[in-house]
Amino acid sequence: MSREELAVVLDYGAQYTQLIARRIREKNVYCEILPHTTDAEKLKALSPGAIILSGGPQSVYAEGAPGIDPKIFELGVPVLGICYGMQLMVKELGGEVRKGDSGEYGKSVINIEQDKHSDELVPIFEGLPQKQNVWMSHRDIVESVPSGFRVAALTESSYKAAIYHPEKNFYGIQFHLEVKHTEYGEDVLDRFLFNVANFSGSWTMDSYVESMVSKIYKEAGDKKAVCGISGGVDSSVAALLVHQALGDNLTCIFVNHGLLRKNEPEEVLQTLRDEYNMKVIYVDAVDRFLNKLKGVVDPEKKRKIIGEEFIRVFEEEANKIGDIDFLVQGTIYTDVIESGTDSASVIKSHHNVGGLPEKMELSLLEPLTSLFKDEVRKVAKELKMPDELAWRHPFPGPGLAIRVLGEVNEEKLEILREADYILIDEVRKADLYNDIWQLFAVLPGVKSVGVKGDERSYEHTVAIRAVNSQDGMTADWYRFPYEVLEKISHRIVNEVQGINRVVYDITSKPPGTIEWE
Known part of the structure; x- marks a missing residue:
């Protein structure tokens, strides 16, 4: 360009x-x-x-x-x-x-x-x-x-x-x-x-990919880079761009903290390893994170514990690789604007991002800092990323820990995973998934009386949240067809052991927030 x-x-x-x-x-x-x-x-x-x-x-x-x-x-x-x-x-x-x-x-x-x-x-x-x-x-x-x-x-x-x-x-x-x-x-x-102004209108995603890959190679050459993969589209697309430039000199680290959606680790690993032949280190840290979260109910404390522990795990794995020069981040243009900074260049040296230890002294590769979210998805399409990953809804860093209100344990996480899986499955079957900006289930920690068969039950309530937004700053609740809501509710209470009631959150942001915690 x-x-x-x-x-x-x-x-x-x-x-x-x-x-x-x-x-x-x-x-x-x-x-x-x-x-x-x-x-x-x-x-x-x-x-x-x-x-x-x-x-x-x-x-x-x-x-x-x-x-x-x-x-x-x-x-x-x-x-x-x-x-x-x-x-x-x-x-x-x-x-x-x-x-x-x-x-x-x-x-x-x-x-x-x-x-x-x-x-x-x-x-x-x-x-x-x-x-x-x-x-x-x-x-x-x-x-x-x-x-x-x-x-x-x-x-x-x-x-x-x-x-x-x-x-x-x-x-x-x-x-x-x-x-x-x-x-x-x-x-x-x-x-x-x-x-x-006589512009030519020649800026396209394929030209962007070509110029960005060339720019990354020119800056990083034959040096090593590491990327933390979360399963979201931003980090995955950033990794794919850098991989095109650096090949096996890029190592991705996927930390499973036990707070991911159903089948998410397997899907991400299959895409990156099998379809793109990328070098990915998988770290099973489920027990480590859940032990740290025992007895913790305050949402901010949960976030801090998860963030700090993620950094520690990431640092340990990165140090095992050795001789790393660059850290890949999936920062997008909205993040840059909201931070109040000028437009960022592709590489910023010694930038301490997300709490990473300064002693790592890594230069930063940020190939998406000039793109909005919808443009990142267009790059994903150019890179032939599967739609299931490219169009995956935003997912918080602390994962399901902030969608299980109160103390987090494996039993609650399993209940929520199953309910969330059914929710997304039915929305996909109704061909509505791409009409919604963010969709998920929440376990509020509320139990209520119900009837299953001929017996009374006292089980969890699950809440459904679906919103549309451009940037997450404001959001409006999604108007589901009633028949879709009926199918979702019917499947969840019948297929998920431990749930007997489904409610739908119709609060916009503001006054509410998108997440419950």
Whole structure:
């Protein structure tokens, strides 16, 4: 990927910033999100083909409102300002922004203006209807445009909805093109990316795999790397990419802490060892972890015990290999953004991740730091990873320990494993698994009276949790067809010894969380 094929989104705190980047990447244009504090020199070094200024919650005139390095407008790069980004561009370049008498929120209609100087439509609206439905979310309005700018669209209230500078290729839109409610948002984005910024749209997952494998080999060469495999898609895809570059110089360590789902260790090992011929060390540490968890009921204490013990086991096995130079991590772009750091390079030396001991002094290989979760799955498809692994739902590091509320023991884990297995099996049979972001069973530690046969029972309740989300920050409960819920409940209470009641959690996040602990 040439640097000119990079689009940069400067983040001004909008709830839609990640969505802008996703929309751009869906057009096969590589995009990174950088903080609004990024200066012109750093951007110049990146040599982007376009810069997008995101929306934001503040007024450009509010005390402490985020600004921009004015030299960015001297880089000769096309700029698109969205909502706050448009207002900031106007303010910085000599126009006027004022507080509106009332805000514009939700659906609105704009009218596209013809360019009076050329009798043609503005490039980003070329070939589109003159009247369009858009999604607004702002109070401040542009009163006057800077010198050299022209008005490209007006709202029905005659507010400026889009402006542009034809010579400098600066564009501002007051509406949010990245949301589906904006009727022609994708078309406007297409025109900016390909007609104004002249991107080629050549960034694809196969080109990403090829360039990343080459980059890893160039950095790591014939040195040794180790990767902790959890069974999730992120660590597995990271391992596969590094394996393509380093071959047998990569050793994967799979620690079975006894808190995994039914058949999970066997499935992961079969995929990596048999299908990809990877070197995998399997560590059976079930008794070791369960002994550490005896008598522990506090969820945070459980997490800390599991995390620390995992590190100890991983360290012991890694030290047996010897002469290791790199640690492979499945960190993805969402993790990077949420950490508040700039975009990470493929290798960061001496980085202490996840509590790993500093004395290991390993450099870090992170081949997925520029990818969102859905893009990781696309890479998995390019690498021909089985769907069962590539589309596996997110699974917490502490595993079933935080889905067994209270003290963890083998009996409770076995009950939960069986219930969870039936849940997923029925959802797959109903062809709903890929419609759900995360799906699992929980053992709340509550027993209730029931009837089995002609006898009363006093057994466990199991709760079902199914949610949809984009990033895990918010989530909504999944609306199951009743007949599917009926099959799930019928099988669990009939096939799992120790359960006589099934309940469904219909709490969204917030106010609840996705996991119960």
